[in-house]
Amino acid sequence: AQTVTQSQPEMSVQEAETVTLSCTYDTSESDYYLFWYKQPPSRQMILVIRQEAYKQQNATENRFSVNFQKAAKSFSLKISDSQLGDAAMYFCAYRRLGNTPLVFGKGTRLSVIA
Amino acid sequence: DTAVSQTPKYLVTQMGNDKSIKCEQNLGHDTMYWYKQDSKKFLKIMFSYNNKELIINETVPNRFSPKSPDKAHLNLHINSLELGDSAVYFCASSQGAPFYGYTFGSGTRLTVV
Numbered sequence: 101a102q103t104v105t106q107s108q109p110e111m112s113v114q115e116a117e118t119v120t121l122s123c124t125y126d127t128s129e130s131d132y133y134l135f136w137y138k139q140p141p142s143r144q145m146i147l148v149i150r151q152e153a154y155k156q157q158n159a160t161e162n163r164f165s166v167n168f169q170k171a172a173k174s175f176s177l178k179i180s181d182s183q184l185g186d187a188a189m190y191f192c193a194y195r196r197l198g199n200t201p202l203v204f205g206k207g208t209r210l211s212v213i214a
Numbered sequence: 215d216t217a218v219s220q221t222p223k224y225l226v227t228q229m230g231n232d233k234s235i236k237c238e239q240n241l242g243h244d245t246m247y248w249y250k251q252d253s254k255k256f257l258k259i260m261f262s263y264n265n266k267e268l269i270i271n272e273t274v275p276n277r278f279s280p281k282s283p284d285k286a287h288l289n290l291h292i293n294s295l296e297l298g299d300s301a302v303y304f305c306a307s308s309q310g311a312p313f314y315g316y317t318f319g320s321g322t323r324l325t326v327v
Protein backbone atom coordinates (compact mmCIF):
# COMPACT_ATOMS: atom_id res chain seq x y z
CA ALA A 101 0.00 0.00 0.00
CA GLN A 102 1.13 3.49 -0.74
CA THR A 103 2.16 5.71 2.16
CA VAL A 104 2.85 9.42 2.38
CA THR A 105 5.10 10.82 5.10
CA GLN A 106 5.35 14.41 6.24
CA SER A 107 8.11 14.50 8.81
CA GLN A 108 7.52 18.07 10.02
CA PRO A 109 4.41 18.32 12.22
CA GLU A 110 4.93 22.09 12.58
CA MET A 111 6.89 24.77 10.79
CA SER A 112 7.08 28.53 11.10
CA VAL A 113 8.28 31.25 8.77
CA GLN A 114 8.69 34.99 8.93
CA GLU A 115 6.47 37.03 6.66
CA ALA A 116 8.10 37.60 3.25
CA GLU A 117 10.57 34.75 3.79
CA THR A 118 10.71 31.36 2.08
CA VAL A 119 9.81 28.03 3.64
CA THR A 120 10.03 24.45 2.40
CA LEU A 121 7.70 21.68 3.55
CA SER A 122 8.90 18.10 3.14
CA CYS A 123 7.03 15.09 1.84
CA THR A 124 8.18 11.59 0.97
CA TYR A 125 6.11 8.73 -0.34
CA ASP A 126 6.39 5.05 -0.95
CA THR A 127 5.12 3.39 -4.10
CA SER A 128 6.02 0.68 -6.55
CA GLU A 129 4.20 2.47 -9.38
CA SER A 130 6.09 4.32 -12.09
CA ASP A 131 3.28 6.68 -12.99
CA TYR A 132 1.22 8.60 -10.46
CA TYR A 133 0.23 12.07 -9.33
CA LEU A 134 1.22 14.16 -6.34
CA PHE A 135 -0.62 17.04 -4.75
CA TRP A 136 -0.32 19.64 -2.04
CA TYR A 137 -3.51 20.76 -0.32
CA LYS A 138 -3.92 23.65 2.09
CA GLN A 139 -6.41 23.62 4.94
CA PRO A 140 -6.78 27.04 6.62
CA PRO A 141 -8.71 27.46 9.89
CA SER A 142 -11.89 27.70 7.82
CA ARG A 143 -11.48 23.93 7.32
CA GLN A 144 -11.84 24.13 3.54
CA MET A 145 -9.42 21.89 1.60
CA ILE A 146 -7.80 23.89 -1.19
CA LEU A 147 -5.63 22.45 -3.96
CA VAL A 148 -2.32 24.33 -4.04
CA ILE A 149 -0.30 22.53 -6.69
CA ARG A 150 -0.02 19.18 -8.48
CA GLN A 151 2.69 17.21 -10.24
CA GLU A 152 2.58 14.38 -12.74
CA ALA A 153 5.28 11.82 -12.04
CA TYR A 154 6.18 11.38 -15.69
CA LYS A 155 7.03 15.08 -16.00
CA GLN A 156 10.53 15.98 -14.94
CA GLN A 157 9.81 19.69 -14.81
CA ASN A 158 8.80 20.90 -11.37
CA ALA A 159 5.34 22.43 -11.13
CA THR A 160 4.95 26.08 -10.11
CA GLU A 161 1.89 28.16 -9.21
CA ASN A 162 2.75 31.77 -8.46
CA ARG A 163 4.59 31.77 -5.09
CA PHE A 164 4.28 27.99 -4.73
CA SER A 165 6.67 25.54 -6.33
CA VAL A 166 7.67 21.94 -5.81
CA ASN A 167 10.94 20.06 -5.83
CA PHE A 168 10.05 16.65 -7.23
CA GLN A 169 12.77 14.02 -6.93
CA LYS A 170 11.30 10.84 -8.38
CA ALA A 171 14.20 8.54 -7.58
CA ALA A 172 14.23 9.71 -3.97
CA LYS A 173 10.40 9.65 -3.83
CA SER A 174 10.44 13.16 -2.48
CA PHE A 175 7.96 15.98 -3.19
CA SER A 176 8.67 19.14 -1.21
CA LEU A 177 6.67 22.37 -1.37
CA LYS A 178 8.40 25.73 -1.41
CA ILE A 179 6.46 28.85 -0.49
CA SER A 180 8.17 32.10 -1.45
CA ASP A 181 7.40 35.56 -0.07
CA SER A 182 5.26 34.02 2.69
CA GLN A 183 2.09 35.88 3.58
CA LEU A 184 -0.07 35.79 6.69
CA GLY A 185 -2.77 34.09 4.66
CA ASP A 186 -0.45 31.14 4.02
CA ALA A 187 -0.85 30.04 7.65
CA ALA A 188 -2.63 26.66 7.47
CA MET A 189 -2.25 22.90 7.59
CA TYR A 190 -0.57 21.61 4.45
CA PHE A 191 -1.20 18.07 3.26
CA CYS A 192 0.83 16.15 0.75
CA ALA A 193 -1.17 13.56 -1.19
CA TYR A 194 -0.53 10.76 -3.67
CA ARG A 195 -2.82 9.26 -6.27
CA ARG A 196 -1.97 6.45 -8.62
CA LEU A 197 -3.54 5.83 -12.01
CA GLY A 198 -7.12 4.72 -12.38
CA ASN A 199 -10.12 5.66 -10.31
CA THR A 200 -8.22 5.53 -7.05
CA PRO A 201 -8.39 7.54 -3.84
CA LEU A 202 -6.03 10.24 -2.69
CA VAL A 203 -3.73 9.05 0.07
CA PHE A 204 -2.76 11.85 2.44
CA GLY A 205 0.17 12.51 4.71
CA LYS A 206 -0.47 13.58 8.29
CA GLY A 207 0.02 17.23 7.50
CA THR A 208 2.34 20.08 8.49
CA ARG A 209 1.01 23.06 10.40
CA LEU A 210 2.57 26.25 9.03
CA SER A 211 2.62 29.43 11.10
CA VAL A 212 3.53 32.77 9.55
CA ILE A 213 5.06 35.33 11.88
CA ALA A 214 4.45 39.01 11.18
CA ASP B 215 -22.75 28.47 -6.73
CA THR B 216 -21.05 25.98 -4.40
CA ALA B 217 -19.36 23.13 -6.27
CA VAL B 218 -19.52 20.51 -3.50
CA SER B 219 -21.94 21.27 -0.70
CA GLN B 220 -22.39 19.37 2.52
CA THR B 221 -25.12 19.72 5.08
CA PRO B 222 -25.09 20.24 7.93
CA LYS B 223 -21.80 22.03 8.67
CA TYR B 224 -22.06 21.22 12.37
CA LEU B 225 -23.83 18.35 14.06
CA VAL B 226 -23.98 17.75 17.81
CA THR B 227 -25.80 14.64 18.93
CA GLN B 228 -26.00 12.15 21.74
CA MET B 229 -24.48 8.68 21.81
CA GLY B 230 -26.75 6.07 20.35
CA ASN B 231 -28.54 8.39 17.93
CA ASP B 232 -28.71 7.93 14.16
CA LYS B 233 -27.72 10.83 11.92
CA SER B 234 -27.16 11.60 8.24
CA ILE B 235 -24.86 13.94 6.38
CA LYS B 236 -25.77 14.98 2.85
CA CYS B 237 -23.47 15.85 -0.01
CA GLU B 238 -24.22 17.22 -3.46
CA GLN B 239 -21.91 18.25 -6.30
CA ASN B 240 -22.81 20.30 -9.36
CA LEU B 241 -19.55 19.71 -11.23
CA GLY B 242 -20.73 16.77 -13.30
CA HIS B 243 -18.08 14.55 -11.71
CA ASP B 244 -18.57 10.79 -11.83
CA THR B 245 -16.83 9.89 -8.58
CA MET B 246 -17.60 10.96 -5.04
CA TYR B 247 -15.89 10.19 -1.73
CA TRP B 248 -16.26 10.34 2.01
CA TYR B 249 -13.19 11.05 4.13
CA LYS B 250 -12.89 11.20 7.89
CA GLN B 251 -10.53 13.73 9.49
CA ASP B 252 -9.73 12.81 13.08
CA SER B 253 -8.69 15.06 15.96
CA LYS B 254 -5.06 14.88 14.81
CA LYS B 255 -6.10 16.12 11.36
CA PHE B 256 -5.38 12.80 9.64
CA LEU B 257 -7.56 12.31 6.53
CA LYS B 258 -8.63 8.75 5.79
CA ILE B 259 -10.77 7.46 2.93
CA MET B 260 -14.00 5.78 3.98
CA PHE B 261 -16.01 5.21 0.80
CA SER B 262 -16.00 6.01 -2.87
CA TYR B 263 -18.80 5.82 -5.42
CA ASN B 264 -18.50 5.98 -9.17
CA ASN B 265 -21.75 6.61 -11.03
CA LYS B 266 -23.79 5.40 -8.05
CA GLU B 267 -21.71 2.23 -7.72
CA LEU B 268 -19.65 1.56 -4.59
CA ILE B 269 -16.01 1.12 -5.59
CA ILE B 270 -14.12 1.67 -2.35
CA ASN B 271 -15.24 0.48 1.05
CA GLU B 272 -12.43 0.78 3.55
CA THR B 273 -12.43 -0.83 6.96
CA VAL B 274 -15.24 1.18 8.44
CA PRO B 275 -17.77 -0.04 11.05
CA ASN B 276 -20.96 -1.22 9.39
CA ARG B 277 -22.80 1.45 11.40
CA PHE B 278 -21.68 3.73 8.56
CA SER B 279 -23.70 3.33 5.39
CA PRO B 280 -23.23 5.47 2.30
CA LYS B 281 -26.02 5.96 -0.20
CA SER B 282 -25.80 7.43 -3.68
CA PRO B 283 -29.23 8.02 -5.26
CA ASP B 284 -27.58 9.54 -8.35
CA LYS B 285 -24.07 10.52 -9.36
CA ALA B 286 -24.49 14.07 -8.01
CA HIS B 287 -25.36 12.97 -4.48
CA LEU B 288 -23.59 10.90 -1.86
CA ASN B 289 -25.06 10.74 1.62
CA LEU B 290 -23.61 9.20 4.77
CA HIS B 291 -25.84 7.63 7.38
CA ILE B 292 -24.44 6.70 10.76
CA ASN B 293 -26.30 4.42 13.17
CA SER B 294 -25.81 4.13 16.91
CA LEU B 295 -23.32 6.97 17.16
CA GLU B 296 -20.35 6.52 19.46
CA LEU B 297 -17.99 9.03 21.07
CA GLY B 298 -15.20 7.90 18.74
CA ASP B 299 -17.23 8.94 15.72
CA SER B 300 -16.59 12.58 16.60
CA ALA B 301 -14.59 14.00 13.70
CA VAL B 302 -14.84 16.17 10.62
CA TYR B 303 -16.32 14.34 7.65
CA PHE B 304 -15.45 15.57 4.18
CA CYS B 305 -17.25 14.83 0.98
CA ALA B 306 -15.27 15.22 -2.25
CA SER B 307 -15.73 14.62 -5.93
CA SER B 308 -13.41 14.11 -8.87
CA GLN B 309 -13.33 13.60 -12.57
CA GLY B 310 -12.10 10.16 -13.64
CA ALA B 311 -8.57 11.25 -14.55
CA PRO B 312 -6.38 11.24 -11.41
CA PHE B 313 -4.55 14.40 -12.52
CA TYR B 314 -7.42 16.55 -11.33
CA GLY B 315 -7.31 15.63 -7.68
CA TYR B 316 -10.47 16.33 -5.74
CA THR B 317 -12.88 19.14 -5.08
CA PHE B 318 -13.83 19.07 -1.42
CA GLY B 319 -16.92 20.14 0.43
CA SER B 320 -16.46 22.36 3.47
CA GLY B 321 -16.76 19.47 5.90
CA THR B 322 -19.21 18.49 8.62
CA ARG B 323 -17.98 18.66 12.20
CA LEU B 324 -19.73 15.85 14.06
CA THR B 325 -19.61 15.93 17.86
CA VAL B 326 -21.02 13.01 19.79
CA VAL B 327 -21.71 13.72 23.47
